Amino acid sequence: MLPANRLPVLAAAALGLMVAAIAVVAYVAPIDADQGLSQKIFYFHVPVALTAYAAFGWGAWKALRHLWRREPGADLESYVAIHLGVIFGVMTLLTGSIWAKISWGRWWVWSSDQLVLFLVLFLFYAAYFMLRFSVDPGPRRANLSAVYALFGVALIPVSFLAIRLSNDIIHPVVFKSSGPDMSGTMFFAFCLSWAAMLVLAATLYHVELAGKRLDQRLKELREVLVT
Amino acid sequence: MTAAEKYVAAAYLVVFVVVLAYVLIIATKLARLEREVAELTELAQARVERQPERKAVAIG
Numbered sequence A: 001m002l003p004a005n006r007l008p009v010l011a012a013a014a015l016g017l018m019v020a021a022i023a024v025v026a027y028v029a030p031i032d033a034d035q036g037l038s039q040k041i042f043y044f045h046v047p048v049a050l051t052a053y054a055a056f057g058w059g060a061w062k063a064l065r066h067l068w069r070r071e072p073g074a075d076l077e078s079y080v081a082i083h084l085g086v087i088f089g090v091m092t093l094l095t096g097s098i099w100a101k102i103s104w105g106r107w108w109v110w111s112s113d114q115l116v117l118f119l120v121l122f123l124f125y126a127a128y129f130m131l132r133f134s135v136d137p138g139p140r141r142a143n144l145s146a147v148y149a150l151f152g153v154a155l156i157p158v159s160f161l162a163i164r165l166s167n168d169i170i171h172p173v174v175f176k177s178s179g180p181d182m183s184g185t186m187f188f189a190f191c192l193s194w195a196a197m198l199v200l201a202a203t204l205y206h207v208e209l210a211g212k213r214l215d216q217r218l219k220e221l222r223e224v225l226v227t
Numbered sequence B: 001m002t003a004a005e006k007y008v009a010a011a012y013l014v015v016f017v018v019v020l021a022y023v024l025i026i027a028t029k030l031a032r033l034e035r036e037v038a039e040l041t042e043l044a045q046a047r048v049e050r051q052p053e054r055k056a057v058a059i060g
Helices: A004-028 A037-069 A074-104 A113-133 A139-153 A155-165 A184-226 B003-050
Strands: none
Touching: A004 A037, A004 A184, A037 A074, A037 A113, A037 A139, A037 A155, A037 A184, A037 B003, A074 A113, A074 A139, A074 A184, A074 B003, A113 A139, A113 A155, A139 A155, A184 B003
C-alpha cells in the first residue's frame, strides 16, 4: 500500500513524464522514412498496449496472492488492476484503429492475428466484471474472480507472441530478437512514453484503490452506527 | 493540416479524453464518498446526543 503523502509525488511524476514524452515525440523523434508522420502514433499506442498487459499481469499476480496466501486486500487490488487494464485496452484498440486507418486504409483488419488476439484478451477481461458482479460479495466472489484473472494471464504471452509465430504480414514487428528496429532517438522516445504510461497507470491504480478502500471502510462504519 | 497530422492528433486526443473521463468518474465517486462521510458524521453526532448524560459517582 502506497503512503497517502506519496500519491501527489507519483501524480506529479506522471504529469512530468507525460509532458516530456509528448515534447520528445513531437520535437526530437525523427519522422519515419517509411510511414511518415503517422508513425508517431506508435509512441503512444504500443506503450498503452504494454501497460494494459502489465495491468492484467499485476491483476493476475494479486489474484495468485489471494488464492495462495489469502493476502488481505489482494482481491480488491486484483480487481482494480484488471479494471485499469481494460481501460488501457480500450485506449489500445482506439489508437490502433486510428493508426490502421491511416496506414492500411481500414479501421480494423480481421486477418491480423495480433489485432484479433488482443480483442479476445480485451473481451475476456471485460467479461471478468460480468462474472464478478453476478456473485454476491464475499469469499466465493473473491475466489472465482481470482481464478478467472489467473486464466486470463495465459492469453498475454499468446497475444504478444502471435505476431512472431504467425508470420503476420500486416501488423509490423518492431522488437525483434536482434533488438529494436528503430534509431536510438526513436527508442528513447518510446522508452520515455512507456515510462510515462506506467507511472500514469500506477497513479490511477493507487487513486482508485484508495477510493475503493475508503468506500469499504465507510460501509463498515455505517453498519456499526446503524445497529 | 495534413491527413497524417489529423490522425496523429486524434490518437493522442483519444488517450487524453479516456484518461480525463476516468478522472471525472473518480471525482464523482469521491464526491459521493464525501457526502457519505458527512451523513455518517451527522449519524454519529445524533447518536452521541441521544446517550444519557453520565453522573459522577463516588467509589468505595
